[in-house]
Amino acid sequence: MEADAEESHYFVRDIEKNDGCTLKVKQCYLGDVGCVVWDAAIVLAKYLETKQFYDPSSGVNVWAGRSVVELGAGTGVVGLMAATLGAQVTVTDLEDLQTLLRVNIQENQALITSGSITVKVLKWGEDVSAFLPPPHYVLMADCIYYEQSVVPLVESLKLLAGPETCIICCYEQRTEGINPKVERKFFELLQQNFSCEEIPSDKQDPEFSSPDIRILHIRKV
Numbered sequence: 001m002e003a004d005a006e007e008s009h010y011f012v013r014d015i016e017k018n019d020g021c022t023l024k025v026k027q028c029y030l031g032d033v034g035c036v037v038w039d040a041a042i043v044l045a046k047y048l049e050t051k052q053f054y055d056p057s058s059g060v061n062v063w064a065g066r067s068v069v070e071l072g073a074g075t076g077v078v079g080l081m082a083a084t085l086g087a088q089v090t091v092t093d094l095e096d097l098q099t100l101l102r103v104n105i106q107e108n109q110a111l112i113t114s115g116s117i118t119v120k121v122l123k124w125g126e127d128v129s130a131f132l133p134p135p136h137y138v139l140m141a142d143c144i145y146y147e148q149s150v151v152p153l154v155e156s157l158k159l160l161a162g163p164e165t166c167i168i169c170c171y172e173q174r175t176e177g178i179n180p181k182v183e184r185k186f187f188e189l190l191q192q193n194f195s196c197e198e199i200p201s202d203k204q205d206p207e208f209s210s211p212d213i214r215i216l217h218i219r220k221v
Helices: 002-007 039-047 077-084 095-111 147-160 179-190
Strands: 010-016 022-028 067-071 088-093 116-121 137-141 166-172 194-198 213-220
Touching: 010 039, 010 077, 022 077, 022 095, 039 077, 039 137, 039 166, 039 213, 067 077, 067 147, 077 088, 077 095, 077 116, 077 137, 088 095, 095 116, 147 179, 179 194
Parallel strands: 067 088, 067 137, 088 116, 137 166
Antiparallel strands: 010 022, 166 213, 194 213
């Protein structure tokens, strides 16, 4: 009975991979922003499969063996995609989202054959020594929305990123309320230590992209 009650908290979102396999990502009916699969997370997950990163027909796999940290992982869909492509992934979020992350990793474990995925708690702005040396990639989808979290988020990026680290940030541009101000503040702080390159839509997944969802490559300067 208890298991049924537990199951009823979730509903599943299917994300089809280019190889025909399907990631099954559970979301919560009730809960905070971390409990649902946001569009930006799907756009970023599918971007990881584009030919510049992953093209089995020509033997290209940028993810094979690369260390990846995902910030604000939420349901874990982006980190799961990277792990299925061969990356060594650590997905991070706050303590109260760990259960959902673990459920989704368990659910998709069979698709992770050459990569790996582990879950750790990371509160932005706090000690990151458990995640060093710097990963090859830091992934973040829709992490720029709380005004009070902008400063600690940039702090975490500064602490995590090394000279070779590529931060791939995907976010939905929102024009209502405080969102434009929060975005502006994030990029002002970021530009003190990082350079940003916007990825044009023709380099993104042709089906999973949108004019109001932006993908940026961010590197230390």
